[in-house]
Amino acid sequence: MTTTPADAPRPTTNLPSQYVPAQVEGPLYQGWVDRGYFTADSSDKAAGRPSYTIVIPPPNVTGSLHLGHAFQHTLMDALTRRRRMQGYETLWLPGMDHAGIATQTLVERYLAETEGKSKHDYSREDFISRVWDWKHHHGGRILGQMRRLGEGVDWTRERFTMDEGLSRAVQTIFKRLYDDGLIYRAERIINWCPRCRTALSDIEVDHHDDDGELVSIRYGDGSSSIVVATTRAETMLGDTAVAVHPDDDRYRHLVGSTVVLPLTGRRIPVVADEHVDPTFGTGAVKVTPAHDPNDFGIGQRHGLPSISIMDERAVVTAPGPFQGLDRFEARPAVVAALREEGRIVAEKRPYLHAVGHCMRCDTVVEPRLSEQWFVKVGPLAKAAGDAVRDGRVTIHPASMAGRYFEWVDNMHDWCISRQLWWGHRIPVWYGPTGETVCLGPDDKAPDRAPDGTEIPGWRQDPDVLDTWFSSALWPFSTLGWPDDTADLRQFYPTDVLLTGYDIIFFWVARMMMFGLYAMDGVEPFRTVALTGLVRDQHGRKMSKSKGNVVDPLDWMDAYGSDALRFTLARGANPGTDVPIGAEWVASSRNFCTKLWNAARFALLNGATVEGELPGRDEQSVVDRWILSRLAAVTAQVDAGYEDFQFAKTTEALYHFVWDELCDWYLELAKLPLTAGGRQAEVTRRVLGEVLDVVLRLLHPVTPFVTEALWTELTGGESLVVAQWPASVVSGVARLLPPADPAAEAELADLQRLVTEARRFRADQGLRPGKRVPARIIGLDRTGLAAHEADIRFLATLDGEGDGFVPSAKLTSGAIVVELDLSGAIDVEAERKRLTKDLAAARKEREQATVKLGNADFIAKAPDAVVGKIRTRLATAEADVARLEAALSSLPATP
RNA sequence: GGGCCUGUAGCUCAGUUGGUAGAGCGCCGCGCUUACACCGCGGGUGUCGUCGGUUCGAGUCCGGCCGGGCCCACCA
Numbered sequence: 001m002t003t004t005p006a007d008a009p010r011p012t013t014n015l016p017s018q019y020v021p022a023q024v025e026g027p028l029y030q031g032w033v034d035r036g037y038f039t040a041d042s043s044d045k046a047a048g049r050p051s052y053t054i055v056i057p058p059p060n061v062t063g064s065l066h067l068g069h070a071f072q073h074t075l076m077d078a079l080t081r082r083r084r085m086q087g088y089e090t091l092w093l094p095g096m097d098h099a100g101i102a103t104q105t106l107v108e109r110y111l112a113e114t115e116g117k118s119k120h121d122y123s124r125e126d127f128i129s130r131v132w133d134w135k136h137h138h139g140g141r142i143l144g145q146m147r148r149l150g151e152g153v154d155w156t157r158e159r160f161t162m163d164e165g166l167s168r169a170v171q172t173i174f175k176r177l178y179d180d181g182l183i184y185r186a187e188r189i190i191n192w193c194p195r196c197r198t199a200l201s202d203i204e205v206d207h208h209d210d211d212g213e214l215v216s217i218r219y220g221d222g223s224s225s226i227v228v229a230t231t232r233a234e235t236m237l238g239d240t241a242v243a244v245h246p247d248d249d250r251y252r253h254l255v256g257s258t259v260v261l262p263l264t265g266r267r268i269p270v271v272a273d274e275h276v277d278p279t280f281g282t283g284a285v286k287v288t289p290a291h292d293p294n295d296f297g298i299g300q301r302h303g304l305p306s307i308s309i310m311d312e313r314a315v316v317t318a319p320g321p322f323q324g325l326d327r328f329e330a331r332p333a334v335v336a337a338l339r340e341e342g343r344i345v346a347e348k349r350p351y352l353h354a355v356g357h358c359m360r361c362d363t364v365v366e367p368r369l370s371e372q373w374f375v376k377v378g379p380l381a382k383a384a385g386d387a388v389r390d391g392r393v394t395i396h397p398a399s400m401a402g403r404y405f406e407w408v409d410n411m412h413d414w415c416i417s418r419q420l421w422w423g424h425r426i427p428v429w430y431g432p433t434g435e436t437v438c439l440g441p442d443d444k445a446p447d448r449a450p451d452g453t454e455i456p457g458w459r460q461d462p463d464v465l466d467t468w469f470s471s472a473l474w475p476f477s478t479l480g481w482p483d484d485t486a487d488l489r490q491f492y493p494t495d496v497l498l499t500g501y502d503i504i505f506f507w508v509a510r511m512m513m514f515g516l517y518a519m520d521g522v523e524p525f526r527t528v529a530l531t532g533l534v535r536d537q538h539g540r541k542m543s544k545s546k547g548n549v550v551d552p553l554d555w556m557d558a559y560g561s562d563a564l565r566f567t568l569a570r571g572a573n574p575g576t577d578v579p580i581g582a583e584w585v586a587s588s589r590n591f592c593t594k595l596w597n598a599a600r601f602a603l604l605n606g607a608t609v610e611g612e613l614p615g616r617d618e619q620s621v622v623d624r625w626i627l628s629r630l631a632a633v634t635a636q637v638d639a640g641y642e643d644f645q646f647a648k649t650t651e652a653l654y655h656f657v658w659d660e661l662c663d664w665y666l667e668l669a670k671l672p673l674t675a676g677g678r679q680a681e682v683t684r685r686v687l688g689e690v691l692d693v694v695l696r697l698l699h700p701v702t703p704f705v706t707e708a709l710w711t712e713l714t715g716g717e718s719l720v721v722a723q724w725p726a727s728v729v730s731g732v733a734r735l736l737p738p739a740d741p742a743a744e745a746e747l748a749d750l751q752r753l754v755t756e757a758r759r760f761r762a763d764q765g766l767r768p769g770k771r772v773p774a775r776i777i778g779l780d781r782t783g784l785a786a787h788e789a790d791i792r793f794l795a796t797l798d799g800e801g802d803g804f805v806p807s808a809k810l811t812s813g814a815i816v817v818e819l820d821l822s823g824a825i826d827v828e829a830e831r832k833r834l835t836k837d838l839a840a841a842r843k844e845r846e847q848a849t850v851k852l853g854n855a856d857f858i859a860k861a862p863d864a865v866v867g868k869i870r871t872r873l874a875t876a877e878a879d880v881a882r883l884e885a886a887l888s889s890l891p892a893t894p
Numbered sequence: 895g896g897g898c899c900u901g902u903a904g905c906u907c908a909g910u911u912g913g914u915a916g917a918g919c920g921c922c923g924c925g926c927u928u929a930c931a932c933c934g935c936g937g938g939u940g941u942c943g944u945c946g947g948u949u950c951g952a953g954u955c956c957g958g959c960c961g962g963g964c965c966c967a968c969c970a
Contacts, residue, residue, distance in 0.1 A: 019932085189968095207967085214970085230970060243970095277969060285970050294968040354967090367968090402898065406966065501965095537906070537919095539963095559932095570918085571907085579906050583919055590932040601929035647908075651917070666929075755936085762924065762936040769927040796927070796935095847914070856950035865913050865951090872914075 013603035015712055019596035021560025021589070025704040029147055037084075037720045038152045040091035042490035052083040053091045053494040055475050056153065057507065058161065060099035061135055062106050065145035067534040067542070067568075067580065068500065070552040074565040075531065075572055075646055076498050077151050078700035082641055084152070085696065085724035091491050092152060093478055095159035096140055100467040101196055101360050104422040107134045124421050131422050145553060149561050150703045152720070157487075159478040161470040162424070168441040169477035170424045170470050173518055178428075178438040182376045182517075183416075185428075189289075189296040190415050192368035193358040194314035194327075198419040199372050201466060202412055203505050204359045211350040215335055216282065218343050219268075220259030226251065226270065227345050229281035231353055232291070233338070234330040236261065237318040238309040239268055241287040243298050246272035248283050262343050263320075263334070271302045290369040306369055312419075314366045327366070373417035373426060373463065377513065381411045384512035387523050393512070395528045396644055397574040400501055404528075407505045408512075416466045423464030432457025441482075472510035475524035482518075497525040500533060501575055529644045530575045534568075537581025555585050562702035563589035569701045570654070572646035591654060592705045595698070598662050599691055599709040605673050606680075607687040609714050614682045616737070620672065621786065623686045625747040626665040628740035629656065630690050637697050638726050646701075653698055661690060664751065668790055688713065693725045693736065746783045749813065750790065756812040757795035760819075763833045764808070764826050771798040773820040775806060782814050811882060827890055834887045841879035848873035 016023070032038065040046075054076050059069060076092060084090040108119050111130060119127055146153065159166060177183040191200040216229045219242055226242055239261055244251040251270065258267040268287075275298060276285050289299030289306040299306055309318040314327045321337070322330045338344050356365040385408040387393045388401060395401040417426060427439045429446050437446055444450075447458035470477070475494050479487040493515075497508065508528055515524030535541055536548040543549065555564050566588040571578035616624065633656040640649035669687060672679040691713055699706040699719045710719045725736060766772060774797040779785050791797065797817070806818035808825045851857055851869050858866060 017929085019930090228970080232970085275968085280969060287970095292968075292970080294970075297968080353970090399899080403965065406897070410966085505966095539906070573908080576907090581906085581919085584906085586932075587919065590930095593932045594930065597930035597933090599929085604929070651908080655917085662930085663934090758935060759937085765924075767927095768925045768935055771927095844914080851914095851951085854950060858950085860950045861913075868913080 013600060013712065015596070015600050015603060015709070017600070019593045019705070021562065021592070021704070022557075024708045025150070025561055028704055028707055029150055032152065032718065032720055033147075033155060035718070037718065038092070038154050039156050040154050040487075040491070041089055042486040046089040046490065049087070049089040051091065051490050052080065052088040053093070053491040054080055054496050054498065055093045055478055055494055056095065057497075057499045057503070058095045058097040058159075058471065058474060059142050060102055061096045061139040061160070062099055062103050064141045065149070065552055067550060067552050069142065069146075070149060070564060071534050071568045071572070071578060072498055072500065072531055073146060073149060073151050074568045074701070075529075075644075076496075077149075077565075077703075078569060078646065079496060079498070079641070081152055081700040081703065081720070082724055084720065085699070085722060087723070089490065091154055091157070091487075093157050093159065093491075094143070094146070094151075094153035094155065095474075095478060096142070096161070097467060097471055098160065098162040098423065100418060100420050100423040100464060101198065103131060103135075103139075104420050105196070105360070107131045107422070110134060110138075119421070127421050148553070148556060149565065152703075157478070161467070161474075165480065166470060166473070166477045167424055169473050169481050170465065171427045171439070171441040172482045173473060173514060174427055174465070174469075175438050175440040176518070177375065182380065183373060184376060185371060185373050187369060187371045188374070188415075189291075189293045189367050189369055190372050191356060191365045192312070192370070193361065193363050194312065194366050195361050195363040196358060196420075197312050199368075199370065199415055199417060200358060200365065201415045201468075205356040205365050206359050206362075207354045207356050209352045210355040210364075212353055212355065213335075214281075214346075214348040214351040214353075215338075215344060216346040217262070217286075217338055218345050219261060219286070224254060224257060224259055226254060226259055226284050227282045228284050228286040229346075230286055231351060232288075232331065233334045234316065234322070234327055235288040235291045235309065236286055236334065237264065237316070237320075237322065238288045238290050238307040239286045240289060240299065240304045240307060241268050241302065242270045242284055243273045243276050243287050244270065244284050245276040245278040246274060248272075248276075248278045251284060262341055263337055269302075269304075271298070271304075273298050273301060291367055293367055296367075296369065308369055310366065310368075312368075372415050373461075373465075375414040375416055377411045377413055380513035380517055381408050381509075383516045383521070384408050384509055387512060387516060393523050393526060393528065396530065400504070400530045400575050403501065404504055404509065408509050411509075414466075414510075416469050417461075417463040418466055419462075420464050423467065424470055426461040426463050426465060428461045429458050430461070468506055468510055471507055472514040473518070475511055475515055476519055492519065493523050494525045496527045496529050498529040498531065501530040502533060504530070531572065532575055532577035535577050535579045537579055537584070539577070539579045550580075550582075555582065558582075559585045559589035560592065560704070562592050562705045566591060566650065566702050569646045570650040572644075572650075574644050591658065592702060594662060595657055595702075595705060596709065598657065598666060599695075599713060601666055602687045602691050603713060605669075605687070606684045607691060607713065608684050609688040609692050611685065613689050614685055618678070618682050619686065620679070620682070621743050621746050622665065622668045622790070623682065624740045624743035626661065626690055627686065627737055628744055629660050630693055631736040631739055634693065634697060634725050634736055641700075650701055653694070653701075657694060657698075661694065664747070665690070667794060671789060671793055695719065696722055696725050746787075749782060749784055750787050753784070753812040753815055753817075754791060754794045756810055757791075757797065757817055760808075760810040760817075760833070761796070763829050764821065765829065766821075769796065771796050773798045773801050773804055775800050775804065775818040777816045777818065778814050784815070809886075831887065831890055834883050834890070838880065838883040838887065841876050841883060845873060845876035845880055848876060 056076065057072065080090050080092040107130060111117050122130065174183060191202065191205045193200055212231045214229055214231055215233050216227050217233070217236065218225050218227050220226055228242060230236065242259060244255065254270045255272045256270065258269050261268050275294060276283065287295045287298050287304065289296045289304055290308040309316055310327060311317050316322045316325050316327065316330045322333055325333060335344065357363065358365055385405060388395055388404060395404055429437045429439065431437065431446065439445065447455050449455055476488065476492055479485060479492055481488055499508065511524050533541065540546060540548060552564060563585050567580060567585045568578065570588065571580060633652050636652045637649040669683050672683040692710070695706045695710040696719065707719045710716065716722060776788060776791060779788055804820050807821045808830065809816055809818045848869050852873060
């Protein structure tokens, strides 16, 4: 049908008839950046405005965008875009992490491939400059991909954890902690990765069950012999004791004596220690203080020596036949030698037990005794816990707080030194006569005299800091700390820290500790919004080995960035993992197309935002209905954002656009638009209003397509800086009319009737396009008197015309529709339909009757509930009577 | 060894304070009714893991069991 009235100027639109994401998205992003929309203002001009800050969890400089980034970035973008539209001075700060081990490993491999050299062919300085070279040429691929996704970050404030400013922050806090006695150096058992050749912190070790062996070995001879069990036979070379439980009568006589350690001939004492579990194995345990954290503890308590038997590559250094063997070669060799001597009492293989692996490279971690730097976490962790306990920081969803406390309240001291070159070097110098000096960022190195001559004997600690040490400063180091900057004043503390629950310990807790410490107790963020992990369409973790890893760029190519973003937001239930598959992204693309076509329809019909919205007296019920629904959705979306309910807000918009706006309002609008005159004018204005608002609401999640449509519709500059709509009073907001329950009820009746008519038609096998003569009875007894034309249009019903012979009828509420099917009614189909409806009505009647027959129910249930059941019973009884009558009036069939 | 989460339609998930079970995708039928076939209209899909308890009433609260998943942990 033609929907352009003759009396209207012919509307035009520049929108192509087909929505092609690439054409829409390509041109927009750079314009937003160039116009400075994402650039935050911390000058006096912005001083009075509320600010809103999110710092991006800095991705590794080596990384490229994966779905997890796309997911979190979409949500952060949506949050900041909404706040920007609400008039906040918004800062979303981007940057990258230098990622010590990951980057160094990658560049080492790169240099090996391109130059055939290893790290050791370079001086430390040269190597580091090679890493910077690599960064300039190959690093930060993710930044371009973030643009592609449409992320409204402030590129003028991009930071890198190895920048000069952030390095100053690192050195400043290190010295402060050192001076406060919260950083110390000590010889401890730490987790050591023999491949990365560096110490690791506890959380950089993944434990999982591996197949191993449990070997029982007899130490000593005769009455003084004692059997110990071990999964690591090779470490016996470093044993310095055997331990038993103090109350264990079996070994009481041996405590204080010594036994001969096989293969070495050394005599080692038998000690009693509470740590030993007398019920495990033989109740006696070999003690290797240099290679096991428990044994180290026993060694400390009993003053035992620690004998290291391996080097940094985990190759045996203990003199003798095993020297030079890798630990995994040494193990069977040692067992074989013991067997040779008849020392093996029992062997259990395979023996499943937990083994620590390097997070980065999966190498089995070797507990190793060495001097390392530690953060004394006690007071820091306490403060970090209290900030959440006191409610100064909210963890969302609340169920995740347990994880946080579990960690923060049981934290071990943090090993922060790494034996790497790429990273922030520990600012401690050792002097010729044993001095130790910690330098602040402005202190001069002690190996130079003021006149520049070298002072011999000084050397700087060779280690660098754990990458997470600098990440922990991110919320304030990026804003200029330790200097008192305008950015820091305007944007700290940040508002939301949005990240995955898998990173609570690595990052969130540590930012809390350092933020509270450095910023005089002011928390680094007000809310921690935790997301789940992105998984494949069957809920499995994505991994290279499973082959189910998806490159988000592929989906952006195929379906558009908006579709990917929409899908991710739609799956974002707080703290819950998100399954995602290509079909779902395709479905989101379909939604964007739908939106596109709805806007095209509106524009082709002259939808406008010019002038005042016509008053309620001029609006039709249909107009009032859609505006009422619009207000409801706006409220829902607005509230959802406050609670990080992205899935709910996105879902609500999806249904509003598709099921209400497109399926009903646009269809119903065709009549007044065709009619022309004032009716058409009102409709065009309402249509423009609805689209305008819905595009604003969708913009944070699907910025591209909404921008293209909105600028076309309104001629406005950009949706990025347009005002956010709200149906509730919330300061800077565009207000919508209140709910209109009368209009909503009327439309609900209309929809019920139309749907019933369509169902009848479908059951009767009528082609959807076939116009059927019909008589509608009882409209004036309902609120639908004014909707006859609407009903006929939507249900494809013709007027009665001449010679109308009703051959079938259907009922919806008080309304009866008689149809002239030219006698060609499909009786069986109709019988089937009525039978089904009758069964449903009888079941309904039965259920209601039972309930109402229950005296307790009548007595104890609220009146409202009882009333509802009574109504239900009445309706069911009427339906049963009507359907029984209808069925019996059907002609019998052979 | 502790602690947490979870079991709802074929698949992936929503289900606010207990008051007739929902969505997307998939599936079935009919349609090119000029915004949209990346579409329209209609349809069905479930003993809400299981057993018991509280309640007038339980997917929703409590307990046991079974099945998944996760986190933490120095059991050799």
